[in-house]
Amino acid sequence: MIETPLILLDGLFFASAIYLMLSRHIIRILIGVALLGNAVNLLLFVAGRVTREIPPVISGDTLPASAANPLPQALILTAIVISFSFFAFLMVLGYRAWQTLATDDTSGMRFAEPADDAPPPEGY
Amino acid sequence: MAATPLDLAKIFVPSPAPETWLVILPVVLCITMGAVLATIRKRIHLHAPLAIAALALLSIIDAALLYRVATQGPMTMVMGRWLPPFGIAFTVDVLGALLALTAALVALAGAVFAHADIDTNRRRYGFYPFLMFLMAGVSGAFLTGDIFNLYVWFEVLLISSFGLIVLGGEREQIDGAMRYGLLNLVATTLFLIAVGYLYAISGTLNMADIAAKIARQPSALPLMTLATLFLAAFGMKAAAFPVNFWLPASYHTPRITVSALFAGLLTKVGVYAMFRVLVMLMPGALETLAPLVGIVATLTMLAGSIGAIAQSDLRRALGYWVIAGIGVMLSGLAIGGPQALGASVFYMLHSMVVMTALYFLVGLMALRSGSFDLKGAGGLWESSTLLSAIGLCLILSVAGLPPFSGFWPKAMLVGAALEKSLWWLAAAILLSGFLITFAGGRIFLLAFWRAAPAAIAPARLPVASLAVLAALAAASAAAGLWPEPLALLAQTAAHGLLDPDTYIRSVFTEPRP
Numbered sequence: 109m110i111e112t113p114l115i116l117l118d119g120l121f122f123a124s125a126i127y128l129m130l131s132r133h134i135i136r137i138l139i140g141v142a143l144l145g146n147a148v149n150l151l152l153f154v155a156g157r158v159t160r161e162i163p164p165v166i167s168g169d170t171l172p173a174s175a176a177n178p179l180p181q182a183l184i185l186t187a188i189v190i191s192f193s194f195f196a197f198l199m200v201l202g203y204r205a206w207q208t209l210a211t212d213d214t215s216g217m218r219f220a221e222p223a224d225d226a227p228p229p230e231g232y
Numbered sequence: 233m234a235a236t237p238l239d240l241a242k243i244f245v246p247s248p249a250p251e252t253w254l255v256i257l258p259v260v261l262c263i264t265m266g267a268v269l270a271t272i273r274k275r276i277h278l279h280a281p282l283a284i285a286a287l288a289l290l291s292i293i294d295a296a297l298l299y300r301v302a303t304q305g306p307m308t309m310v311m312g313r314w315l316p317p318f319g320i321a322f323t324v325d326v327l328g329a330l331l332a333l334t335a336a337l338v339a340l341a342g343a344v345f346a347h348a349d350i351d352t353n354r355r356r357y358g359f360y361p362f363l364m365f366l367m368a369g370v371s372g373a374f375l376t377g378d379i380f381n382l383y384v385w386f387e388v389l390l391i392s393s394f395g396l397i398v399l400g401g402e403r404e405q406i407d408g409a410m411r412y413g414l415l416n417l418v419a420t421t422l423f424l425i426a427v428g429y430l431y432a433i434s435g436t437l438n439m440a441d442i443a444a445k446i447a448r449q450p451s452a453l454p455l456m457t458l459a460t461l462f463l464a465a466f467g468m469k470a471a472a473f474p475v476n477f478w479l480p481a482s483y484h485t486p487r488i489t490v491s492a493l494f495a496g497l498l499t500k501v502g503v504y505a506m507f508r509v510l511v512m513l514m515p516g517a518l519e520t521l522a523p524l525v526g527i528v529a530t531l532t533m534l535a536g537s538i539g540a541i542a543q544s545d546l547r548r549a550l551g552y553w554v555i556a557g558i559g560v561m562l563s564g565l566a567i568g569g570p571q572a573l574g575a576s577v578f579y580m581l582h583s584m585v586v587m588t589a590l591y592f593l594v595g596l597m598a599l600r601s602g603s604f605d606l607k608g609a610g611g612l613w614e615s616s617t618l619l620s621a622i623g624l625c626l627i628l629s630v631a632g633l634p635p636f637s638g639f640w641p642k643a644m645l646v647g648a649a650l651e652k653s654l655w656w657l658a659a660a661i662l663l664s665g666f667l668i669t670f671a672g673g674r675i676f677l678l679a680f681w682r683a684a685p686a687a688i689a690p691a692r693l694p695v696a697s698l699a700v701l702a703a704l705a706a707a708s709a710a711a712g713l714w715p716e717p718l719a720l721l722a723q724t725a726a727h728g729l730l731d732p733d734t735y736i737r738s739v740f741t742e743p744r745p
Contacts, residue, residue, distance in 0.1 A: 137414060141418075148421055152428040155431070155432040180431065187424055190387045197391070197394055201410060201413060220408040221480075228674070
């Protein structure tokens with residue numbers, strides 16, 4: 109019955125990830141994104157059943173009913189690679205943003221959408 | 233234990249027929265060419281010709297694929313020859329092939345247009361390799377028959393689009409890329425969660441297998457939650473109303489060719505995935521969700537067409553028009569039935585071509601008048617009549633006025649909405665068309681008809697770029713004047729989604745227990 113604590117832990121992961129991503133600071137959002145990726149991986153992992161030392165190999169005619177499903181672990185492996193590379197990219201991008209835009213605060217990042225953008229001309 | 237002889241016929245599919253290689257060739261070609269271009273980055277002058285040749289070849293392959301699936305039904309190839317559902321299957325039906333072909337043509341246009349727009353420095357940072365990898369992601373997403381594989385292709389196109397959006401590294405780009413990157417990453421993570429749950433309840437990732445399993449016991453599985461999750465994830469990718477704000481914040485920041493490719497390709501992949509998953513896999517849940525999708529579609533159309541009116545920067549106005557187009561496609565999903573879905577597919581093709589062409593147009597307009605802003609624009613009618621004529625065609629087309637390609641799908645959607653007495657949805661389609669006409673008319677008035685506010689030394693327009701733009705506008709006019717073949721193909725695609733029997737049979741040749 110290791111699933112229940114793992115599920116609770118996963119909920120905690122999601123909660124902290126969402127809390128961090130609601131922040132205005134890029135660095136906190138990035139940590140939130142990293143946590144979110146891990147939360148999803150843990151979710152997939154628990155969905156594939158958590159057991160010990162029962163290989164998912166058909167011996168005789170049947171698969172032991174308590175064997176873990178190996179496929180979610182393959183999915184997680186893919187997802188880890190992807191979320192790690194995305195996190196790496198976004199971290200570099202965040203650092204570059206801090207260098208170029210001189211701010212880490214999203215409400216101060218108004219270069220793509222300037223706050224004083226005047227509406228288009230109303231007449232000729 | 234005595235070793236039992238393995239019957240390989242129970243594990244492997246027989247050798248694939250030669251023509252099934254067509255299914256995987258688009259992806260193979262794009263990845264190979266992307267890798268080749270990345271390795272010859274010192275010989276930068278070879279990039280453009282090689283990429284254009286590869287994309288032309290990709291268009292031919294996709295056209296052959298479309299011909300094959302339109303005449304003989306869906307086609308499947310399983311990776312590693314593992315019997316489905318264990319191997320990753322690529323399954324192509326008319327919808328996938330049609331969209332892949334249009335995407336290839338749009339990318340070909342983009343590669344030619346980039347010749348004058350993307351300078352050597354940006355090419356050295358890998359514009360063409362990124363474009364090829366982007367096309368690998370887009371083609372893979374349209375052609376795959378495995379839902380986790382669909383997620384992987386989403387990530388492939390997303391990471392390539394990151395590369396493209398930051399190309400050049402200007403302040404606006406970094407700012408836009410930050411929003412684009414974070415929000416799209418959250419969207420694909422939602423998609424991954426939904427895929428994980430879908431596997432947990434259905435025990436398979438093969439879309440044909442899922443469709444068959446759900447059709448067998450529609451009420452036994454908790455599909456509503458899943459359908460809503462998928463709707464949220466794909467809605468975010470497609471920039472549907474409450475989660476559309478990343479699009480106008482980022483699409484105007486990169487070079488205009490990159491914006492054009494994004495507008496033509498990326499959001500449509502989100503809409504395609506929504507159609508594939510909600511219509512084909514979970515039709516029962518979609519029926520319940522349809523009113524919600526209708527509301528989202530209405531608000532998306534209105535948010536897009538109203539937002540464009542407030543923009544002075546032409547590229548940002550176009551970003552809002554992309555959103556309005558997404559709303560029109562979603563309205564077909566809300567109405568349901570082959571006619572409305574077919575019209576949505578038709579509109580998707582129209583939108584891919586016309587939105588790309590509009591970004592190209594704005595790029596050439598800015599080349600002539602010196603800025604993307606409406607405030608200083610003017611005098612284009614006098615300085616370039618051809619550009620003005622193309623501009624008028626495209627504005628009429630995006631607004632959905634005859635005789636251009638936007639008219640027929642919108643007319644079909646309004647007809648289908650009224651048939652199901654969804655008068656408010658029909659009204660929203662018409663109203664958003666009217667608002668786009670208004671904003672487009674104002675662009676034409678200010679940028680083309682108005683006299684130039686200051687004397688600007690007119691830059692020469694690159695002939696190849698102008699030719700590409702004219703070709704896309706001509707395609708829109710041709711599809712508007714002679715809509716029947718496209719409409720029929722779109723109808724076939726919609727039927728394939730609504731009745732996935734042939735799709736499933738192409739994956740599982742014999743009935744499964």
